[in-house]
């Protein structure tokens with residue numbers, strides 16, 4: 001199969017290449033594509049150096065699937081061009097996520113919405129992906145009424161320049177400021193850009209995308225996104241109020257048996273999810289599972305995942321695997 005990775009030289013793009021290799025996705029020909037400034041560079045794939053081409057060139061080669069992590073502007077311009085030649089696009093930017101006709105997919109939750117005619121498919125925001133993997137199994141059993149979520153998001157979610165700012169600050173060196181403030185030894189209650197509402201774009205994504213993926217526009221979501229000096233993954237403190245009551249033992253059993261979830265919840269031995277140990281893994285780690293005694297039918301959870309993997313690259317490749325299993329890729 002001819003597979004294009006658009007944005008192949010970026011942080012998420014390079015993880016997409018690793019995940020395609022690790023999961024043995026049937027790539028006969030890799031087409032790494034990037035902006036003009038990267039054309040001619042090479043990327044490593046299956047032990048070989050593969051030359052990076054322009055996005056226009058990638059379209060000409062009519063790949064079966066094109067996995068994008070190149071920002072919304074590039075997706076807006078090029079995703080339709082790939083679709084016109086029969087390529088299925090899986091886009092990691094926010095560009096297409098809220099279009100009603102575009103599926104927004106986390107395979108463990110809503111792969112059933114995919115159809116063979118879908119030629120542009122949106123990969124959700126990283127913080128949304130780990131949230132819905134963790135809470136959807138509970139929604140199916142107890143019906144979610146309201147979610148209060150605080151996220152502790154890795155600097156890798158902003159990109160390589162943010163990682164460089166963190167480590168430059170840590171070494172006491174002059175840092176190119178990606179954030180408006182120092183990030184080392186600090187927390188920024190600011191993800192994306194501020195909206196008129198006082199919320200940020202990262203917070204709005206948690207509201208809009210969660211409702212779309214779970215398929216219930218009545219779910220109330222109250223988000224706070226925080227950027228923290230961490231590189232391994234995103235962490236989330238989640239409080240969920242259900243329509244129906246639950247038994248904690250049942251909750252743990254439901255989570256333990258749900259796809260994509262690893263329960264790490266043994267307070268007696270300080271065993272709980274942490275981004276430092278989630279890094280490089282594809283599961284969503286759930287712990288600190290406990291009833292919220294201050295509110296009926298409510299539960300607290302702690303959810304951690306590698307935002308570059310399950311939060312982006314692996315979820316996109318899992319969508320491609322699903323489409324391939326159905327025979328829906330040209």
Ligand code: 2RA
Pocket residue numbers: 125126127153154156157158191192202
């Ligand atoms: C962030 N979720 O962490 C964004 C990246 N897609 O900034």
